[in-house]
Amino acid sequence: MGKPKAPRGQGRERVVAAALELFSERGVSGTSLQMIADHLGIGKAAVYYQFKTKEGIIEAxxxxxxxxxxxxxxxxxxxxxxxxxxxxxxxxxxxxxxxxxxxxxxxxxxxxxxxxxxxxxxxxxxxxxxxxxxxxxxxxxxxxxxxxxxxxxxxxxxxxxxxxxxxxxxxxxxxxxxxxxx
Amino acid sequence: MGKPKAPRGQGRERVVAAALELFSERGVSGTSLQMIADHLGIGKAAVYYQFKTKEGIIEAxxxxxxxxxxxxxxxxxxxxxxxxxxxxxxxxxxxxxxxxxxxxxxxxxxxxxxxxxxxxxxxxxxxxxxxxxxxxxxxxxxxxxxxxxxxxxxxxxxxxxxxxxxxxxxxxxxxxxxxxxx
DNA sequence: GTCTATAGCCGGATAGAC
DNA sequence: GTCTATCCGGCTATAGAC
Incomplete structure (x- = not known):
């Protein structure tokens, strides 16, 4: 019954890790969702799938x-x-x-x-x-x-x-x- | 021979003071030239008259x-x-x-x-x-x-x-x- | 010295195809 | 789950009127 594909939350964690790295280099205001997406090699909308807002990323x-x-x-x-x-x-x-x-x-x-x-x-x-x-x-x-x-x-x-x-x-x-x- | 009007550099100092205040509240990335202009009650272009770029303001x-x-x-x-x-x-x-x-x-x-x-x-x-x-x-x-x-x-x-x-x-x-x- | 207007780009956010 | 396309607004910066 385990779901080997799309393990819940893994995408979120990748976003959080990338965000943290960029926040520490450029600050929160200096980091765009586009940068986070580029850093992960995905599209900007894929980031929005994980977090509805930028504030949600900060929170996480x-x-x-x-x-x-x-x-x-x-x-x-x-x-x-x-x-x-x-x-x-x-x-x-x-x-x-x-x-x-x-x-x-x-x-x-x-x-x-x-x-x-x-x-x-x-x-x-x-x-x-x-x-x-x-x-x-x-x-x-x-x-x-x-x-x-x-x-x-x-x-x-x-x-x-x-x-x-x-x-x-x-x-x-x-x-x-x-x-x-x- | 002194020039009572338009004392040189006074405009610059006012911009610098406003910029410092906003930088300390919102950070550099979080502060736009528009905010600086609004804070001084002048137009954005008036700020550009004093400093050609945002980096120039940081420097000052x-x-x-x-x-x-x-x-x-x-x-x-x-x-x-x-x-x-x-x-x-x-x-x-x-x-x-x-x-x-x-x-x-x-x-x-x-x-x-x-x-x-x-x-x-x-x-x-x-x-x-x-x-x-x-x-x-x-x-x-x-x-x-x-x-x-x-x-x-x-x-x-x-x-x-x-x-x-x-x-x-x-x-x-x-x-x-x-x-x-x- | 300050303004309006505009260029051109990038921001956050959403909709809908695949 | 990721994509493309798009909206709208704000950004830096410039040009030119007053």
Whole structure:
């Protein structure tokens, strides 16, 4: 009864992968559906068969990152040391989803998307609050902003391309804890 | 003999100011010349009178930041403690040119611009080298990347809007020195 | 210095053939 | 599931009137 042909969702995944690659090179506004289609060697209408709108593609590209954020928040909430678990979780997220995080965390089109989908925006705010801890002073607030903003860039910095995932992860976590204790 | 009417360059500055504001909200790709014209209450062709191409506008928006970078590099080179002077200079740059730095440092269109204008790209690389110092280890390289990427975000983080320039500057410099000594 | 008008191209999105 | 053809609107850029 399995359907060997046209396995559901495979086309979607190919579109999402191509979109992510192009988004990270040219930004969301700078990427047209035509480019995505060309990249896959298909027609523009074939892309529309998978996603009715461009926003739908953005949503699908972002989805796995937000899923992981939900897990991080759940883990941190279940832990005694919220701040440390959240910090490590964020570092893991950056490693596991380099391209999604780096390509989209500073994209103006994604910012607009988040303004229209407050459940997603709330996840980011919640993670921020966990890093801040209760009653943060000015220095801590700046340190958290610096760390959060920096994390996104580190993921795709070409100058760090020779550093393996494990080394990067452990140094990031260490630097994060260091910064947030400053 | 002064010419009270049509003071040279004033029109250009108004275009640049409007462009910067829109670039920071919508990104470069997401900003059309029509939007810039509308924002100034003039026609699209009036913008073309000041700048022959959109790239010309990008160049003019970036110019002051690169000028300041040149000064920072010159100052650091003349100093004994290159790394500290460069770090402080970068923090000052972020404060003085928040919008330019934040809006454009992660913009894919600007990245493409830099690939075509290697003199400008070289300034950024040179500053990076000054922060790294001679023979940096892995941890230092990651710290520099984290700091550089984070600086850009801090400048426009709405959550830090209540912090004055002076407080922000001194904390940033302090956090920078702290991070680079980690 | 700003305007209208227009060229020519490309954007997102849809309809319908195969 | 992919294609061609098409709609309509917006884009950069130019020409020329005022």
């Amino acid at each position: 590209v972002l989805a796995p990152a937000f899923e992981q954020m939900r897990r991080i928040i759940a883990d941190a909430e279940a832990s005694e040391s919220q701040q440390e678990v959240a910090t490590a979780g964020l570092c893991n997220l950056v490693i596991a989803q380099r391209e999604v995080v780096a390509a989209l965390s500073h994209d103006p089109e994604v910012r607009r998307f988040l303004e229209m989908h407050s459940e997603a925006a709330e996840l980011i705010l919640q993670l921020g609050r966990m890093l801040l801890g209760p009653e943060p002073d000015t220095r801590r607030r700046i340190a958290v902003s610096l760390f959060g903003g920096g994390l996104a860039s580190v993921g795709i910095d070409p100058q760090l391309a020779d550093i393996g995932d494990e080394a990067l992860r452990s140094e990031l976590i260490s630097l994060g804890q260091f910064l947030l204790k400053a | 928006v970036l110019a002051p930041a690169f000028e300041q970078m040149r000064r920072i590099i010159a100052d650091a080179e003349a100093s004994e403690s290159q790394q500290e002077v460069a770090t402080a200079g970068l923090c000052n740059l972020v404060i003085a040119q928040r919008e330019v730095v934040a809006a454009l440092s992660h913009d894919p269109e600007v990245r493409r611009f830099l690939e075509m204008h290697s003199e400008a790209a070289e300034l950024i690389l040179q500053l990076g080298r000054m922060l790294l110092g001679p023979e940096p280890d892995t941890r230092r390289r990651i710290a520099v990347s984290l700091f550089g990427g984070g600086l850009a975000s801090v400048g426009i983080d709405p959550q830090l809007a209540d912090i004055g320039d002076e407080a922000l500057r001194s904390e940033l410099i302090s956090l920078g020195q702290f991070l680079l000594k980690a």
